[in-house]
Amino acid sequence: RWHHLRHPDMDAKIRRKLPTNFSEEPFFRYIEKRTMTKQTMEQNQSRSYHKVLTIAGSDSGGGAGIQADLKTISAIGCYGMSVITALTAQNTQGVMGVHAVPPAFVADQISAVFTDIGADAIKIGMLYSAELIETIATRLQAHGADNIVLDPVMVAQSGDRLVQDDAMDAMKKYLMPLAKVVTPNIPEAELLIDDKLEGFDAICRGAAKLAGYGSPNILIKGGHARGNDSTDFLYLASEERIKPLKGERIDTRNNHGTGCTLSSAIAAYIARGHDVEAAVENAKSYIEHAIRAGARYTIGQGHGPVHHFFQYWE
Template sequence: MNNETRTYHRVLTIAGSDSGGGAGIQADLKTIAANGCYGMSVITALTAQNTCGVTAIHPVPVEFVRAQMDAVLSDIGCDAVKIGMLFSPELIREVAAGLQRHGIDRIVLDPVMVAQSGDRLVQDEAVAALKKYLLPLAELVTPNLPEISVLLGREIVTAEAIGEAAVELAAVGCRNVLVKAGHLETVACDDILCLDGGQQLLVLPGRRIATRNNHGTGCTLSSAIAAHLARGEGVEAAVRQAKEYITGAIAAGASYALGHGHGPVHHFYRYW
C-alpha cells in the first residue's frame, strides 16, 4: 500500500463572475483544471452577462473580498495567482495588500477593462491604482491592445508599435509583459513577450482562427499561464504552453453554437 501524501498545484483566481460561464471566474476554474491544477476563487464582482454582453455589475464589498483571500490563503495557500477584473481602486488596494500579507509572488495580472462586447468593466480611477499597486507585484501582465493603450495613455494599434509598448509598460513596474495582438486587423496576430524589463523581446507567432466563439480568451490564456507557473515552469515556458492550449481551445470551440453572440472556447478539448 502506498502511503505517500500527494500535493496539488494550487492556483487562485481573483476575478469577476460571468453568469454565462464563458469568461471570468468560471473560465478560470475550467482552465486551471484542464491544465492539471487545483483551482480556488476570490470573487470580486458579480456580472449579469451572456454571449451578447454585460447588462449589470454588482461589486462585492471590499471587506468580503479580504475575507475570501484570507480564508483561502491562510489555510490552503497557493502556488500562483491569476488576477482578472477589479472594479474599483479600493478593491485593487485591498487585493494588493492581501497578496503582500500572504507573501504571494507568482502573480499573473490580466488587466481586464473592456468586455468582448465592448462594455467597460472598471472605473476610470482604477487604472491609476492598478499601475501603482498591482503592476509592481506581478510576475507577468497580459494586456491586449485596448488595455495597453489605456495603461500607457496612448493608442497602440499597429504591429510595429507593440514591442515598444511592451518595453514601456515593463518600465512602469512589471518586468515581464505579454502583449496580445488579437485586435490587430491583420492576418497574422503575433504576440510580443517582453522579459526582464525589456532585456529580451520574443515574437510568439499566432494564427487567426475564423470563429465568433472568442468570449473569455484573455481570461483563459492568463489562467493557463498561472497554472503552468504553479507547476514550476518559467515565464517563457508557461506562456508558450498556455498559448498552445488557448489556440487549441479556440479551434475546438469554433464548430459549436451557444447563445446568440460571442460563444466560449472549448476549455476541455483535450478530454472530450
C-alpha cells in the same frame, strides 16, 4: 480500478501506444488504469496539488471570468481556488447586471485561502474600483503572495472602457509592481501608457514602458490587430528582449473568455514549475486548441465560449 491523469511530458514509447488523434494533442493527459492497493493509497495521500488562485468576477453564462479560469486551471492539471470580486448576470449575448462584492469581503476570501491552503500562482482579472485594487494588493502582500499573473481587463469587446481613471492609476501603482506577468491586449496597453501601439517598434517601446511600472514580464496580446495571424509579444525586462509569438487566427464567434483563459493558463503553467517564457508559450498553444475546438460547437445565441476540455472530450 481508478484513473490517474499523467503529465503530457510522457516518453515517446508510451505515446506510440496511444490512439493517433490523442497522441497528437500536446496537452493530452493519458489515462492509466491500475488497481488501488493500500500502498498506492498511502502514496497518494502524501502528494500535493499545484494550486492556482483566481481573483475575478463571476460569469453566470460560464464562458468567462471565474468559471473560465477554474475550467482552465483544472484542464491543465492544477487545483483551482477562487476569490469572487463581482457577480454578473450575463450570457453569450451580453451583461444584464453586475453586483459588486464589498472590498472587505474580497479581502476575507483571500485570507481564507492563504491561511489554510496557499497558492503556487495567482491570476487576477477584472477589478472594478481603486479601493478594491488597493485592498487586494495590500492583502496579497500581507500573505506573501507570489507568481501573480495580472490580466488588466479595462476595455469591453465593444471598445467601451470598463474602469475609471483612478482604478487604472491604482492598478499601475499597487498591482503591477506585484505581478510576475501582465497580459494586456493592445487597446488596454494603449490606455495604460496613453499612447498608440501601431507597428512592431511602437509595441517594443510600449512594452518597455509598461515594464517600468514594476512587472518584469509583459505579454501584449495581438488578437485585436488586423492580419491573417494572431501574434502576441512577450517582453522580458531582465533581458530587454521582446519575443513575437505567432499564432493562427481562427474565424469563429466563439471567442468569449479568451483573455481570461489565456491568463489563467499562464498562471497554471507557472504553478506547475514552468518559467515565464515556457508558461506563456504553452498557454498560447492551449488557447489556440481551445478556440479551434470550441468553434465546432453552438451554445447560446451570441459569442460562445472556447472548449476548455478539448483534450478530454469532444
